[in-house]
Amino acid sequence: MARRNEHTQEELKEMIIAAAEQIVIEQGFSALTARKIAAKVNYTVGSIYMVFTNMDDLITQLKANVLDAITEEMNQLRHVPPAQYLEEMAKTYLQFSSQNFNRWSMIFEHRLPDGNPVPEWYQYKVEEAFQRVEAQFKSLTPSCSDIQIQRAARAIWGGIHGICALSLSNRLNSLDVYDIEGNMVLLVRNFVIGWINSADR
Amino acid sequence: MARRNEHTQEELKEMIIAAAEQIVIEQGFSALTARKIAAKVNYTVGSIYMVFTNMDDLITQLKANVLDAITEEMNQLRHVPPAQYLEEMAKTYLQFSSQNFNRWSMIFEHRLPDGNPVPEWYQYKVEEAFQRVEAQFKSLTPSCSDIQIQRAARAIWGGIHGICALSLSNRLNSLDVYDIEGNMVLLVRNFVIGWINSADR
DNA sequence: ACCTGAACACCGTTCAAGT
DNA sequence: ACCTGAACACCGTTCAAGT
Numbered sequence: 001m002a003r004r005n006e007h008t009q010e011e012l013k014e015m016i017i018a019a020a021e022q023i024v025i026e027q028g029f030s031a032l033t034a035r036k037i038a039a040k041v042n043y044t045v046g047s048i049y050m051v052f053t054n055m056d057d058l059i060t061q062l063k064a065n066v067l068d069a070i071t072e073e074m075n076q077l078r079h080v081p082p083a084q085y086l087e088e089m090a091k092t093y094l095q096f097s098s099q100n101f102n103r104w105s106m107i108f109e110h111r112l113p114d115g116n117p118v119p120e121w122y123q124y125k126v127e128e129a130f131q132r133v134e135a136q137f138k139s140l141t142p143s144c145s146d147i148q149i150q151r152a153a154r155a156i157w158g159g160i161h162g163i164c165a166l167s168l169s170n171r172l173n174s175l176d177v178y179d180i181e182g183n184m185v186l187l188v189r190n191f192v193i194g195w196i197n198s199a200d201r
Numbered sequence: 202m203a204r205r206n207e208h209t210q211e212e213l214k215e216m217i218i219a220a221a222e223q224i225v226i227e228q229g230f231s232a233l234t235a236r237k238i239a240a241k242v243n244y245t246v247g248s249i250y251m252v253f254t255n256m257d258d259l260i261t262q263l264k265a266n267v268l269d270a271i272t273e274e275m276n277q278l279r280h281v282p283p284a285q286y287l288e289e290m291a292k293t294y295l296q297f298s299s300q301n302f303n304r305w306s307m308i309f310e311h312r313l314p315d316g317n318p319v320p321e322w323y324q325y326k327v328e329e330a331f332q333r334v335e336a337q338f339k340s341l342t343p344s345c346s347d348i349q350i351q352r353a354a355r356a357i358w359g360g361i362h363g364i365c366a367l368s369l370s371n372r373l374n375s376l377d378v379y380d381i382e383g384n385m386v387l388l389v390r391n392f393v394i395g396w397i398n399s400a401d402r
Numbered sequence: 403a404c405c406t407g408a409a410c411a412c413c414g415t416t417c418a419a420g421t
Numbered sequence: 422a423c424c425t426g427a428a429c430a431c432c433g434t435t436c437a438a439g440t
Contacts, residue, residue: 002424003421009423030312034414044425046416055414108366109310111231118371126371155364155388162363163356165309170319170327187356190395191388198394203405204440210404235433245406247435256433406439413432420425 013051015041020062021103029106032059059110060122066103067125070096074132082136083192089133090160090184097164098180108165133157141196152195159187214252216242221263222304230307233260260311261323267304268326271297275333283337284393290334291361291385298365299381309366334358342397353396360388 007015019040023032034055038045052058073092080088097104112118133153137144144152167180208216220241224233235256239246253259274293281289298305313319334354338345345353368381 002419002426003422004424005422028312028315030314033412035412045414046426047424049415050423105312108370109312111229111306111310111370113231114229123371151384151387154368155360155384155391158364158367158384159356159360159388159392160363161367162361162365163359164363165366166359166362167355169309169312170324183352183356183359186352187360187392190356190392190399191360193395193399194391194393195395197398198391203407203438204403205405206403234431236431246433247407248405250434251404404440406437408436408438410435411433414430416429417427418425419427421423 009051012041012043012047016048016051016058017061017065020058021065024062024102024106025100026102028102029109056112056116059106060112060119062103063107063110064122064125066100066107067122067129069100069103071125071128074129082140083189086133086136086156086192087185087188089136090188091181093160094164094181094184097168101168104164105168130154130157137195140192156188156191159191160184163187210252213242213244213248217249217252217259218262218266221259222266225263225303225307226301227303229303230310257313257317260307261313261320263304264308264311265323265326267301267308268323268330270301270304272326272329275330283341284390287334287337287357287393288386288389290337291389292382294361295365295382295385298369302369305365306369331355331358338396341393357389357392360392361385364388 016037019037020032023036023040034045034048037058038048048055048058052061070093073096074089077085077088077092079085130150130153133156134149137149137152141149163180163183167183217238220238221233224237224241235246235249238259239249249256249259253262271294274297275290278286278289278293280286331351331354334357335350338350338353342350364381364384368384
């Protein structure tokens with residue numbers, strides 16, 4: 001034992017991530033433990049700490065992968081006018097979060113301890129998502145200042161996320177995804193109508 | 202030892218809840234443990250299970266208390282026209298969630314295990330919050346059907362919640378509460394404008 | 403009837419020791 | 422250099438035993 005050299009550190013890292021993702025998908029974030037991961041990849045618990053500084057580090061990687069998966073879905077969207085594009089984004093986000101509920105909710109169920117700030121590269125991924133929304137508002141109302149555009153993007157993306165969060169957490173509430181999609185579209189459409197018609201921006 | 206009879210079961214329950222709330226406020230939800238609570242109320246861990254079926258039960262009580270606190274804040278709101286009332290609700294929710302961040306985020310960081318459904322009395326408290334929003338839309342557009350009103354309420358309340366959730370979790374992002382409040386108002390105001398002007402409801 | 407204390411089956415994290 | 426195994430300081434939950 002010790003020094004098996006069966007896998008490179010990089011391979012081990014990927015194996016651990018894959019095993020962890022499987023556990024989250026099947027049993028939810030709260031069921032994710034270092035020992036379960038180790039058993040799944042056939043190493044001892046200690047090995048995890050060769051390639052991750054701690055569980056929070058590992059979980060941050062998992063969360064980043066989910067952000068990437070969402071971005072990937074958004075990249076599939078076809079090119080349509082901005083108002084419609086925003087609706088498509090909202091529907092895509094809803095679809096992703098309902099179809100990948102355990103991975104998606106991990107993003108919000110996990111919080112780094114107070115000392116550890118969210119790493120910059122992770123923040124950057126979040127920013128990227130916002131920029132896609134900002135681009136739509138920029139083409140919708142080109143005369144608006146950057147700050148106005150930013151506000152609109154944050155308001156509507158917050159709104160889109162919030163409908164997902166409330167609807168899916170209370171999802172026993174006899175609301176199916178189709179109904180939620182209606183709320184999604186309602187919010188986006190009315191906000192956009194208001195945004196275009198309003199002098200108050 | 203054993204059989205101290207210093208407190209009634211009801212008193213013990215309240216002491217435990219109070220101690221748990223203090224821990225959440227000071228150290229966050231993830232730092233809440235049965236043993237810490239027991240130490241704070243000067244009983245042994247086992248005693249908690251005399252008055253709560255398990256930690257999830259206790260946490261559900263804590264979450265309910267937070268919902269009550271939010272409702273309490275909403276009850277302080279003065280009587281104003283519906284469009285303005287919705288904005289006031291949004292601002293109140295933001296203020297509460299930023300001033301009571303650890304208690305508020307507990308509501309969304311904690312999830313009952315898959316077998317345990319959310320208790321009815323808890324669901325009811327959530328419904329109550331929605332009804333207050335529905336009432337505003339009812340007086341804003343009295344001719345709308347109940348289902349339209351419900352959709353509007355869920356859309357806008359989801360939106361309000363989502364802006365809080367995204368803004369406060371990424372709150373290092375150099376956005377202060379005043380900026381977020383601006384996004385809040387922007388969302389509500391534009392949605393309401395859109396809602397009133399739109400034939401598409 | 404109330405409460406304890408100890409046990410059980412778990413955690414995350416560290417690190418001396420082996421190859 | 423890589424990996425283990427065991428330890429440490431924790432968890433939630435149960436329950437026989439004491440008063």
